[in-house]
Amino acid sequence: MDTTNHRTLAMxxxxxxxxxxxxxxSEPDLFVDGVPCCDQYAAHALTHDGLVRPGRPGLVGQRVPAVLTEAGRVLLGGTVAAA
Incomplete structure (x- = not known):
């Protein structure tokens, strides 16, 4: 998946x-401001491509904070502080 389009960069x-x-x-959904993202294919790709990960462990189906991985920070230009 192209993770450099405007939508995925905004995510x-x-x-x-x-x-x-x-x-x-196994197919994590992404929520922004409590609202599910309209492009779940992109959300799944961001996690499977190693750009976003759960910020802490959780039970199956539970929502947990999302954080960028090092690769996600690099993709955004390295200007994002580590979580």
């Missing part, structure tokens, strides 16, 4: 700003 910026949550599952 990464939202996570970097602390506005994202992911559901704990």
């Amino acid at each position: 990464l910026r939202a996570v970097a700003a602390g506005r994202g949550q992911v559901s704990c599952s």
Whole structure:
């Protein structure tokens, strides 16, 4: 998946700003400001591509804070502080 389009970069910026949550599952859904992202394919790709990860462990189906990985920070230009 192309993780450099405007939509996915906006999703990464939202996570970097602390506005994202992911559901704990093999196909994690991304929520921004409590609202599910309209492009769940992109949300799944961000986690499977190693750009976003859960900020802490959780039960299956539970929402937990989403955080950027080092690769996600690099993709955003390295200007995002480590979580």
